[in-house]
Amino acid sequence: MVSPKAICVFCGSSPGKSAVYLKTAAALGQALAEHNCKLIYGGGERGCMGAVAAAAIESGGQVLGVIPRVMVTTKPHGHLGEGQEAQPPEHAHSADDVGTRTLNQQQADRNSRMETIIVETMHERRCTMAASCDGFIGLPGGYRTFEEVMEMINWAQLGVHSKPVVLLNANGFWNPFRAMIDTAVEDGFISEKGRRFISFIGEKGDDAKSLAKEAVMELENLMTAFDKDGLGYRDWDSLKEPVKEEAIMAEPLANSAKELGQPFAVSVPDLTFSYSPDGPPALTHVNLSLVRGSRCLLIGANGSGKSTLLRLLAGKRLCDSSVRVFGRDVFRDAPRGITYLGTEWAMNPVVRGDIVVSHFLDSVGGYRHKARRDRLLDILDIDLDWHMHQISDGERRRVQLCMGLMEEWDLLLLDEVTVDLDVQVRSDLLSFLEEETKQRNATIIYATHIFDGLQKFPTHIVHMRLGSTTTSDALNWPPSAAQMHLIPPIPAQSNSPNGGAGSAGDDFSPLLHIALQWLREDRVARIEKEKQEGRKRGARSNTETTDSEKFFRKYDYAKGATR
Numbered sequence: 001m002v003s004p005k006a007i008c009v010f011c012g013s014s015p016g017k018s019a020v021y022l023k024t025a026a027a028l029g030q031a032l033a034e035h036n037c038k039l040i041y042g043g044g045e046r047g048c049m050g051a052v053a054a055a056a057i058e059s060g061g062q063v064l065g066v067i068p069r070v071m072v073t074t075k076p077h078g079h080l081g082e083g084q085e086a087q088p089p090e091h092a093h094s095a096d097d098v099g100t101r102t103l104n105q106q107q108a109d110r111n112s113r114m115e116t117i118i119v120e121t122m123h124e125r126r127c128t129m130a131a132s133c134d135g136f137i138g139l140p141g142g143y144r145t146f147e148e149v150m151e152m153i154n155w156a157q158l159g160v161h162s163k164p165v166v167l168l169n170a171n172g173f174w175n176p177f178r179a180m181i182d183t184a185v186e187d188g189f190i191s192e193k194g195r196r197f198i199s200f201i202g203e204k205g206d207d208a209k210s211l212a213k214e215a216v217m218e219l220e221n222l223m224t225a226f227d228k229d230g231l232g233y234r235d236w237d238s239l240k241e242p243v244k245e246e247a248i249m250a251e252p253l254a255n256s257a258k259e260l261g262q263p264f265a266v267s268v269p270d271l272t273f274s275y276s277p278d279g280p281p282a283l284t285h286v287n288l289s290l291v292r293g294s295r296c297l298l299i300g301a302n303g304s305g306k307s308t309l310l311r312l313l314a315g316k317r318l319c320d321s322s323v324r325v326f327g328r329d330v331f332r333d334a335p336r337g338i339t340y341l342g343t344e345w346a347m348n349p350v351v352r353g354d355i356v357v358s359h360f361l362d363s364v365g366g367y368r369h370k371a372r373r374d375r376l377l378d379i380l381d382i383d384l385d386w387h388m389h390q391i392s393d394g395e396r397r398r399v400q401l402c403m404g405l406m407e408e409w410d411l412l413l414l415d416e417v418t419v420d421l422d423v424q425v426r427s428d429l430l431s432f433l434e435e436e437t438k439q440r441n442a443t444i445i446y447a448t449h450i451f452d453g454l455q456k457f458p459t460h461i462v463h464m465r466l467g468s469t470t471t472s473d474a475l476n477w478p479p480s481a482a483q484m485h486l487i488p489p490i491p492a493q494s495n496s497p498n499g500g501a502g503s504a505g506d507d508f509s510p511l512l513h514i515a516l517q518w519l520r521e522d523r524v525a526r527i528e529k530e531k532q533e534g535r536k537r538g539a540r541s542n543t544e545t546t547d548s549e550k551f552f553r554k555y556d557y558a559k560g561a562t563r
């Protein structure tokens with residue numbers, strides 16, 4: 001793990017309207033000092049800027065302020081109110097002091113840890129700040145903060161430096177910016193790799209102190225990743241030696257892949273993952289290895305970790321580097337050809353806007369994949385004249401699938417995206433996907449709760465329970481004789497109206513039967529776990545009567561009238 005020695009913080013020189021901003025700025029200053037990490041900042045004394053520096057100094061940290069001469073000598077316009085003067089920092093003796101100064105002799109200890117550099121221009125300021133630090137954290141702020149944050153991301157992208165940017169999303173401030181980036185990624189303006197130059201920490205309502213600590217740790221994680229591979233606008237994949245097939249083969253092999261003597265498409269050895277450093281793990285001891293051409297179903301109750309695993313395989317989150325797709329570290333060195341389709345896409349306001357489907361598909365490069373696009377338009381029964389804001393959920397889902405599938409993929413990660421398709425479209429789509437895996441040796445991992453018509457689709461199944469896989473590797477489907485003891489017993493098929501042996505009734509499907517049995521066992525296991533942790537779901541009988549209940553009891557005239 002690479003530890004930052006100096007972190008540059010960009011933030012507003014106003015306090016902002018919510019107390020959360022100053023609080024978060026102060027918490028960040030403290031967190032930096034606690035990490036022995038020098039604060040590099042814009043040198044201001046007011047607002048969030050002042051708060052982050054004051055807290056760093058108060059907590060025993062080192063601080064370097066970088067101020068352009070123009071900000072020392074002139075009154076800025078804009079956010080300062082009438083009568084508020086822009087002051088040179090107390091430690092900058094005069095506007096002519098160019099260079100490093102040790103400040104305010106009366107406060108020797110404090111000042112020995114605080115330096116200011118006065119530079120000539122804003123550009124020089126950013127160059128100095130960038131050169132002095134190991135990474136950047138952006139707090140809420142105005143135009144200057146936006147500009148500084150964007151410039152640092154752009155420099156990382158261009159390869160000017162390889163220092164990551166973490167945005168501390170206090171009060172949900174950066175949400176619109178995050179959405180904008182996601183849209184730019186979806187629309188092909190920012191690459192998936194480019195998306196990783198920046199990370200967002202926190203949501204509205206999060207505790208300032210833990211947010212600040214998390215931001216520093218996230219920066220550490222990203223630095224480690226950048227340090228290993230380097231990032232930049234250039235196509236790093238093409239600069240590197242192609243991954244040798246023998247190198248993939250040299251990986252430890254397990255079960256099915258080993259038996260088949262083929263390299264893995266996906267390899268997840270004993271993965272544990274938490275969404276936040278202090279939070280409980282969402283995944284523990286997850287094992288999965290699949291060879292190319294596999295179609296694997298993920299089966300598990302809500303919250304069992306299916307989406308988390310799929311997102312990690314899509315490289316959307318930093319995780320253990322042992323998670324490999326086609327032999328490569330999926331976060332730091334992602335191979336091409338991974339397509340992830342999740343349900344969140346349909347929630348994006350952009351895909352609910354007034355866009356005609358034909359324009360929409362062209363805007364994401366449909367013209368480059370004309371033959372596949374036209375085939376998918378037929379399979380998914382899409383009307384090119386549909387307007388995205390005037391179609392049903394299922395119709396919107398079809399457009400998503402067409403958009404996501406029209407470029408050839410090697411690994412397709414499907415997170416319950418067929419749920420709102422009608423049965424005919426779903427069936428035709430599954431046939432298309434099966435054909436793709438057979439003809440192109442492509443691989444699919446599919447998390448679903450709907451087992452209709454899936455009986456013949458998978459080559460493998462994986463059961464996830466409470467964040468773990470329940471077997472040391474994916475099970476073959478149909479199950480091999482040697483693996484029968486790993487799945488619940490399947491009763492003989494019944495055509496009676498009541499179905500057979502507690503199965504799913506008339507539409508008996510072994511896959512659905514197995515999933516049902518597994519999920520029933522999962523619930524028992526979960527209840528037991530929650531009992532041990534002193535937690536309980538559902539209604540609570542012993543809770544104190546709420547204020548509103550008391551109120552209604554007191555004024556329950558209807559009851560009174562019947563007494």
Ligand SMILES: Nc1ncnc2c1ncn2[C@@H]1O[C@H](COP(=O)(O)OP(=O)(O)OP(=O)(O)O)[C@@H](O)[C@H]1O
Pocket residue numbers: 275276279282300301302303304305306307308309
């Ligand atoms: N962003 C997040 N931050 C923290 N915890 C999360 C986050 N997303 C999911 N989790 C937790 O991780 C666990 C696994 O969630 P996940 O979404 O992977 O489950 P799932 O199997 O896909 O569920 P479903 O079938 O409902 O889609 C859950 O306990 C959930 O609360």
